[in-house]
Amino acid sequence: MKKSLVTISTSLMLLFGISSGASASSNTYTVKKGDSLSKIAKTYHITVSNLKQWNHLSSDLIKVNQSLKIVNPGTTVKSSPVKTTPVKTTPVKAIKQITVSASAYTLNFARCTGITATGINLKKNPNQKVISVDPKVIKLGSKVYVPGYGYAIAADTGGAIKGNKIDVFIPSQKAAIQWGRKTVKIQILN
Incomplete structure (x- = not known):
């Protein structure tokens, strides 16, 4: 009986230890030579401000091999692999939604x-991830979320893009044709 309890306890400790390590590693990024906060933020489609907040950074200075927390909007992050209480983070909120x-x-x-x-x-x-917009409707440089496309930046304009129309950039012509034309409700994040 005692041997069974020890085996079960050890198994549980290993299970929880492995699961917290996997959770922590899936939400981290190790800084490489040539990285900057803006480059990392752009790669993960997040803001530099959030990246600094999640990692308690007071400046844009980062170091090679530094581990940074990366959080998907609306999720929580554990403050350390040992603690089991999640830290609440503020999800990215839309300042405006338009169809x-x-x-x-x-x-x-x-x-x-x-x-x-x-x-x-x-x-x-x-x-x-870039979209073309009418700058009178969506300011150039705005970060947006487009359902079915993801997080993008409003970085382009187009002659036919007037009013509540957008073009999403897709590198493959076949995939762009498959996208077609659809009505979507986008979120403007800044």
């Missing part, structure tokens, strides 16, 4: 330079 007609665009036509209205080079960064 738009969304279509997709690619760089597969002759007149396209691949440089957005805000200077992002989509030929060099084909996986960048």
